[in-house]
Amino acid sequence: MALLERVNSTDDVSRLSLAELHDLADELRSEIIRVCSLGGGHLASSLGAVELTVALHYLYDTARDRVVWDVGHQTYGHKIITGRKDRIDTIRQQGGLAGFTTSSESPHDALTVGHASTSLAAAFGMAIARDARGDDYNVIAVIGDGSLTGGMALAALNQIGHVKPKITIVLNDNEMSISENVGGLNTFMRTLQVKPWLHKAEEKSKKTLSRIWEPLVDFGSRSKKAARRFFDPASSNPFHAMGVRYVGPIDGHDIDQLLYYLGHVQQLDGPTMLHIVTKKGKGYKIAESDPINWHGASKFDPDNPIVAGKGYTWASAFGDAASKLTEADDRVWVITPAMREGSGLVEYSKRHPERYLDVGIAEDVAVTTAAGLALRGERPIVAVYSTFLQRGFDQVVHDVCIENLDVIFAVDRAGLVGGDGATHQGVYDLAYLRALPNMSVAMPKDATEMRAMFKTALRLGGPKALRWPRGKTLVAPEGDVDTWPELEWGSWEVIKPGTRAYILGLGPTLIYALEAAQGLDEVGVVNARFVKPLDEVMLKRLAQQAEVLITVEDHVLTGGLGSAVAEVLKDRDLEVPLVRLGIPDKHVPHGDPVAQHEEYGFGPQGIRDTLARLGLAQEALLEASD
Numbered sequence: 001m002a003l004l005e006r007v008n009s010t011d012d013v014s015r016l017s018l019a020e021l022h023d024l025a026d027e028l029r030s031e032i033i034r035v036c037s038l039g040g041g042h043l044a045s046s047l048g049a050v051e052l053t054v055a056l057h058y059l060y061d062t063a064r065d066r067v068v069w070d071v072g073h074q075t076y077g078h079k080i081i082t083g084r085k086d087r088i089d090t091i092r093q094q095g096g097l098a099g100f101t102t103s104s105e106s107p108h109d110a111l112t113v114g115h116a117s118t119s120l121a122a123a124f125g126m127a128i129a130r131d132a133r134g135d136d137y138n139v140i141a142v143i144g145d146g147s148l149t150g151g152m153a154l155a156a157l158n159q160i161g162h163v164k165p166k167i168t169i170v171l172n173d174n175e176m177s178i179s180e181n182v183g184g185l186n187t188f189m190r191t192l193q194v195k196p197w198l199h200k201a202e203e204k205s206k207k208t209l210s211r212i213w214e215p216l217v218d219f220g221s222r223s224k225k226a227a228r229r230f231f232d233p234a235s236s237n238p239f240h241a242m243g244v245r246y247v248g249p250i251d252g253h254d255i256d257q258l259l260y261y262l263g264h265v266q267q268l269d270g271p272t273m274l275h276i277v278t279k280k281g282k283g284y285k286i287a288e289s290d291p292i293n294w295h296g297a298s299k300f301d302p303d304n305p306i307v308a309g310k311g312y313t314w315a316s317a318f319g320d321a322a323s324k325l326t327e328a329d330d331r332v333w334v335i336t337p338a339m340r341e342g343s344g345l346v347e348y349s350k351r352h353p354e355r356y357l358d359v360g361i362a363e364d365v366a367v368t369t370a371a372g373l374a375l376r377g378e379r380p381i382v383a384v385y386s387t388f389l390q391r392g393f394d395q396v397v398h399d400v401c402i403e404n405l406d407v408i409f410a411v412d413r414a415g416l417v418g419g420d421g422a423t424h425q426g427v428y429d430l431a432y433l434r435a436l437p438n439m440s441v442a443m444p445k446d447a448t449e450m451r452a453m454f455k456t457a458l459r460l461g462g463p464k465a466l467r468w469p470r471g472k473t474l475v476a477p478e479g480d481v482d483t484w485p486e487l488e489w490g491s492w493e494v495i496k497p498g499t500r501a502y503i504l505g506l507g508p509t510l511i512y513a514l515e516a517a518q519g520l521d522e523v524g525v526v527n528a529r530f531v532k533p534l535d536e537v538m539l540k541r542l543a544q545q546a547e548v549l550i551t552v553e554d555h556v557l558t559g560g561l562g563s564a565v566a567e568v569l570k571d572r573d574l575e576v577p578l579v580r581l582g583i584p585d586k587h588v589p590h591g592d593p594v595a596q597h598e599e600y601g602f603g604p605q606g607i608r609d610t611l612a613r614l615g616l617a618q619e620a621l622l623e624a625s626d
Contacts, residue, residue: 114423498524
């Protein structure tokens with residue numbers, strides 16, 4: 001790591017020789033593997049962007065120039081180079097570096113990000129701000145081919161092509177889905193595209209022709225376009241049609257090529273897209289051969305890397321339930337916005353390809369496609385993470401709820417999620433979903449209850465959202481759909497009776513509530529599995545019996561379960577003290593979710609401390625004071 005020890009800034013990179021840049025890339029790749037082996041992280045995507053990272057930091061001063069990384073999960077090398085290598089081992093850990101670019105963390109991070117398809121719009125805004133103020137810094141957006149499936153990226157590209165600010169767009173294509181053949185003629189034509197003298201000569205020719213006879217200018221322009229289409233098929237690609245100059249494709253792992261093309265592109269006016277072809281996981285054989293499983297790796301032995309089994313998860317339970325529901329009802333479809341693996345749908349996609357849709361990184365499309373299916377009598381299920389459903393909220397309101405359509409939202413990763421941090425926390429969905437007329441929101445306590453909810457939801461119809469956390473759960477008993485239980489929609493369940501107080505838990509917080517109430521006969525626990533509709537009959541009974549009610553949720557307090565209970569108590573003139581435990585009004589950074597639950601007072605000890613303050617568990621108060 002001799003070179004890497006000397007590199008703490010873009011200035012240090014720019015002083016290296018070309019040979020040393022190649023060595024730096026090798027060292028950087030080894031360091032990324034080491035870091036991810038210690039605590040996990042985004043391995044394959046960061047490895048695939050190593051040479052690009054080196055080239056960008058050689059050419060640009062990223063503290064001043066704005067390099068906007070889409071998603072930001074490929075930036076471990078970027079963080080190491082820009083003065084954070086002494087803390088890189090803390091990445092994604094509580095109090096450590098964020099797993100994505102974060103502008104509050106470093107001036108080298110142009111945008112706080114975590115969701116896809118945002119880089120082009122942000123870069124466009126930065127470029128027009130630069131031009132309005134007469135500044136001269138460079139703006140570079142790095143976007144993957146997958147992120148271009150997002151409508152936001154295409155809409156931004158349309159604006160960039162219309163306004164034509166000077167922006168370099170690096171299309172990091174690691175799937176080769178839109179790559180063209182690379183040959184001698186193509187290479188020659190790409191070289192001409194980035195030569196400033198060519199563009200100057202073109203402008204000079206136009207002026208000369210216009211002095212002779214104006215129609216010659218139009219004739220020359222049409223002739224040039226015809227010649228370009230003949231010699232250069234790329235000139236008729238959609239990027240050109242949108243007004244963006246296109247260059248490439250080139251080898252994104254060849255530092256010499258990257259420096260040559262990036263260096264020439266930055267001399268050109270207007271927006272230019274440089275298409276580079278890379279391999280996800282480059283330089284680490286197991287990550288290259290299986291980039292899906294090594295996209296977000298758990299810690300591993302770099303000398304003997306093995307994909308760790310994740311056990312039976314909530315996502316697995318959903319995938320199994322969805323398969324059985326589809327077998328039982330030919331109207332059932334499952335739609336995902338590019339989350340097949342994360343949502344547990346790998347086997348489903350193989351078993352039911354005719355009723356499985358992956359619409360790419362386009363949550364809005366997923367929701368409205370489901371609406372279209374429902375309007376024709378089908379029963380779609382939209383499988384989406386809580387954090388990503390936010391991106392389809394308008395469609396949930398307008399396209400599903402207004403017409404009360406039969407669409408079920410399978411909302412994964414509800415609650416705090418760990419290393420992905422603030423951009424991925426699933427702690428807002430209760431608030432934004434329960435506000436919608438016609439929408440129901442529920443959270444099962446286990447895989448068996450999940451099945452019962454799906455079966456009942458399909459029978460009842462209408463918009464329904466079933467949410468569950470990240471992590472493991474127990475396997476539901478074997479049996480086809482006709483053997484699954486149903487439940488009364490909107491009903492709660494008393495799990496442990498009490499006399500003086502009741503804890504209303506939701507999903508994983510039920511386990512915390514039971515642990516906190518263990519040995520306390522006065523404290524009962526309720527599975528408040530429906531947030532909308534609430535079980536008002538049971539809530540009224542509990543309010544009349546108990547001295548205090550306590551809601552516990554892995555969700556922001558604003559608009560969550562506690563808010564829903566408070567609203568009913570107020571509207572029904574039920575006078576009982578209510579204590580709400582959950583996440584305060586703040587963005588929660590990356591960290592260990594269990595530790596964060598305790599930090600915010602709704603882990604087992606936090607609940608116990610609350611009971612002690614209420615005079616319901618004196619021993620907990622004594623333990624806390626020791």
